[in-house]
Amino acid sequence: MTILAIESSCDETSAAVLRDGRILSNVVATQAIHRKYGGVVPELASRAHQQHIVPVVAQSLADAGLAQQDLTAIAFTRGPGLLGALLVGTSFAKAMALGLGIQLIDVHHMQAHVLAHFIEKPHPVFPFLCLTVSGGHTQIVRVNDYLEMEIIGQTQDDAVGEAFDKAAKLLELPYPGGPLIDKHAETGNPHRFALPDVEMPGYDYSFSGFKTAFLYFLRNEKARNPNFMAENLNDICASLQFALVRILLKKLKKAAQDTGIREIAIAGGVSANRGLRDTLAKEGTERGWNVYIPKFEYCTDNAAMIAMAAYYKALRGDFADQSVSAMPRMDW
Ligand code: KG4
Ligand code: ZN
Numbered sequence: 001m002t003i004l005a006i007e008s009s010c011d012e013t014s015a016a017v018l019r020d021g022r023i024l025s026n027v028v029a030t031q032a033i034h035r036k037y038g039g040v041v042p043e044l045a046s047r048a049h050q051q052h053i054v055p056v057v058a059q060s061l062a063d064a065g066l067a068q069q070d071l072t073a074i075a076f077t078r079g080p081g082l083l084g085a086l087l088v089g090t091s092f093a094k095a096m097a098l099g100l101g102i103q104l105i106d107v108h109h110m111q112a113h114v115l116a117h118f119i120e121k122p123h124p125v126f127p128f129l130c131l132t133v134s135g136g137h138t139q140i141v142r143v144n145d146y147l148e149m150e151i152i153g154q155t156q157d158d159a160v161g162e163a164f165d166k167a168a169k170l171l172e173l174p175y176p177g178g179p180l181i182d183k184h185a186e187t188g189n190p191h192r193f194a195l196p197d198v199e200m201p202g203y204d205y206s207f208s209g210f211k212t213a214f215l216y217f218l219r220n221e222k223a224r225n226p227n228f229m230a231e232n233l234n235d236i237c238a239s240l241q242f243a244l245v246r247i248l249l250k251k252l253k254k255a256a257q258d259t260g261i262r263e264i265a266i267a268g269g270v271s272a273n274r275g276l277r278d279t280l281a282k283e284g285t286e287r288g289w290n291v292y293i294p295k296f297e298y299c300t301d302n303a304a305m306i307a308m309a310a311y312y313k314a315l316r317g318d319f320a321d322q323s324v325s326a327m328p329r330m331d332w
Pocket of ligand 2: 109113132135268269300301
């Protein structure tokens, strides 16, 4: 089985090739155009996908040392994501599958983030808990099998990635701010400023109140010292990251304790965060968890994870037909 997978749900155009469960190539073109707008502009994302998709697919085949004729299926991200962005990948995949007369596989983007854990070994053992954290989602997923997942907790408003990015914007850092907060936090003092936790029922999260609290914190400090941000940037970033990681882990620890599951994974763009990775590794050692943290390249959006999810769908004989359409909001 040789699958070409395409990811175009947000601002990364990516293509990967998988053969018999092994990733042979993974090409990612990040769209720099959104930087000057401080966030992803959906229409510009669609246009950039259109520009990138042909060279990115060609490069992924070249890197794998294969030709189009070697493919047995084309996979694509059906949703969730930006409609115009998803449409580029969906239309491209459908046309290519039709042209080559091969199978089509539609993939759920968030399930693919979880299945990124099966790209390389060691693999988590079922059932495992996966904290899936990205620009659009914050979920605790109970993963019973490759394609049997259950969301046991999630954010009721903003995603944690959005909280990172919005906080970065308030700190006048360019988009996407998450990785920059991470970088500045490295040399900052995480205990310098106390930021609030938000009480939510069960395993759910909320980050909109946190964002507002951070806004007022900066406003108050700046009123006292106009240079507050510039003078304390690293400590602010470290304290912010510390607070967000603490919120994330509190519910994950509760879920692990209640379910008795000790196989614990993280996935999604925010799982690239150093603070989250290090804290989780430490908690894991203390609590006797087996912790799974993806390689950096498989945390943020990439087509290798789409290929992996497609592989498990193909093993089940779960294929799409030409009537399939992009789905910006998609249930599990
Ligand atoms: O999974 P992803 O690439 O795209 C979505 O599906 O949303 O996640 C992107 C999110 C952005 O909010 C970005 O700021 C955040 O992941 N992110 C990080 C880091 N790297 C990416 N947040 C904190 N620290 C990082 N190192
Ligand atoms: Zn994603």
